[in-house]
Amino acid sequence: MDIRKTAQDGLAAAKKKKATYADIRHEIIRDRGLSYSGGVPDPIQESLSAGWAVRVLVDGAWGFASSDDPQLSIRELVDKAVIVAKASAKAMKSPVALSAVGPETGEYRSVYTTDPFTVQAKEVGQFLADIDAALGQQPGMTSRTCFASFRKLEKWFFSSEGSDLFQTIIQTGAGMTLAQAKSRRERAERSYPTSSGQYETSGYELLARLDMKSQAPRLAEEVAQLMAAPECPQKTTTLVLSGDMMSLVIHESIGHPLELDRVFGSERNFSGTSFATTDQLGKLQYGSKIVSVVSDPTASGGLGSFGWDDEGVKSRTVDLIRDGLLVDYLSSRETAARIGRNSTGAMRAEGWKNIPLVRMTNINLAPGDKSFEQLIGEVDDGIYMATPSSWSIDDLRKNFQFGCEIGWEIKGGRLAGVVTNPTFSGCTTMFWNACDAIGDAAQFTIWGTPNCGKGQPGQNARTGQGSSPARFTAVQVGG
Template identity: 35%
Template structure:
């Protein structure tokens, strides 16, 4: 039966609210290492989540059966759980927390899994691996690709009806160089995460990057160690994706601020009173939550409770304005949030998540930023990271560094790292790159929640310059 028919057949349960969320996903991944095919992995998952509200409380049931009696059993369990929860509730919800949204979303990808050609994909990955074989010191060459198709349908007794069809793909590669001087790795891929399918794989562009990262890995073997001192720091977008993710995205999740995630993924240094007052960064800092960017990695029409996505400023002119939180979290905290209640699959309840969290471009060219630096360093591509449970104190390592001296890029340095504290770090934002430096990417493995949920998130950023940052080499 269609979801609307199933919903009608559950009307005799006399619940205050019922929703059905059908999720059908197909995934494919394959990899090559040192010109050896490592394998192809496929998976398919299809099921249904039932959500019921009774006496101001929500509860869930899930099944991979589409037989009416099995779905009815899930709905009854959810109804009883909601009634039991209402005896101990701290907050009471209404239909205001479940909008009657109707709409549809289709990602721009036209070549999804139905267009996948194993032979062509294998040949491309093999050629990427071969291209990185520029010297015997390149001891490890890997290339990886992933494609996924996801269809969701959400209906509810309040009239909500939302269909979303999303294709995603990612390509990644890395080259490791080794000699008596040590090991160095260069990689590429975060800006290849998109809502396109196979049309995302531009062979010429990928092979150009394969040759580049292999050459750079070799160069790094002979490079000087990164100096240890306080200096200006110029960060490339592919490093800022993770910086944004860890020091802006996660601490602004409202369920962390409420303490819901404290036991598993950590709390946040942000307090409810900080919204509207905290100077999170310099006046040049503008961060948006924007699932309406068509084709970015985590774009959608509405989240998994039916709340329509809108573009919102999380931070404007450096001031914290709103968090990443669902309508439920917003009510509990009496704070503004966004349409970000998302689930990894049909058998997980939606929780507060990121979607596309983007640092908006400024007005400075890359040339202007470099010329403004007396002594500093340019870093690219994350190698390692660490941040405390409050998402406050952090340390990041990058793959590639180049000193900036008297307004010019000079020596290549290896093992560059930097450290800081979230709000002071972003308040040291000195210049923000213009649209010519702006790049769009994403991360496909953001984990959170108990039981764990791994989800796709999008990030975009220009090149950015920070002043007076602690920089150090690999041995410190």
């Protein structure tokens, strides 16, 4: 199949149907997953998917259609999208306007050393078997899991404005969990590198870099400590969060609230809106002066990295929060036009089946200047918490509670005893304005989230959140 010629035929058909704009994507997605559970290898999960997606703007309204049926011509797919657009136009309040973007041409290939799909499944299985054996040697544990996951995405994008793009993106994830349970209530779990594993835009080499086997004794020791530990005390205190815990807080309390389609109400009937309304742009003191956050799909290794979004907008770093002040949103061409700005290049679809939505890229908190020893050492009395275990946030993304796998009391500038079931709660802007220290660049990691849900029908996006450990004052913990 000549993909470029097929797409050009589709764009020509859209023009004949009076589309004022059209874009066409073709995607090939390959996934592979291997895992061990309690010493037993699970069935290998493998899939290959390929299809076309057509989006048109007709009579001022969007139409979309997609298919993996080789018997369905691209012209027929365009016809379906046009029918949807014309039906949508009848219920439209105002016609869609798009912010300007020049035609883009080129190729993007993510950086990796070893394509994981060139590695035999038997070799990956043996790698995991060795990790499982290391976990199984830890005394007193009642369950253990480990996994490795790989994705290869090939994507072509063509638009009626002249864009002609190709991207190849390879992503790898891996992780492990060790747990002990005496009863339904008496249970402790520790994960590495974090509770859902670490995912990056990288190749098979990530597995060796994570060095999971060496972490098994530490996980077992911490599980044992948790089983004997007291509950996290309930009080208002200084809180230090690990980088992986910061990743989830950034995702839920900054990333989602700053999706501009959500701000305009597109998620109102599903997962809510946002307190960060456009009348507060340039005015809202979102965090303290040391809090600066960017959208950066160019970041090396980030799970939310790419060359162009699914509207053909070139990836770039965009300030979202600068010195604590709200200065921009994650946006599409349509939503950006509504506030008189250019798209920040955050329009992304889950595969060829779906229409793109405004999604997170890599949402990164700028590092500070504190070593981990300083973050802890400057605290006379407080709590250090690590690794996400639960979260809850209201439909305005304003009031939240997070739970962690493990916590330590801080006494006299030192980590003291372990506490179990550590939680903290707060209000988004009050919490971020209470940030008084951020770890330095040596501690910075972009943590990958492989399953960010949004939309109806639901879509999963792969996003990154970069952070060092950070410290907050007067936070409610426990309870």
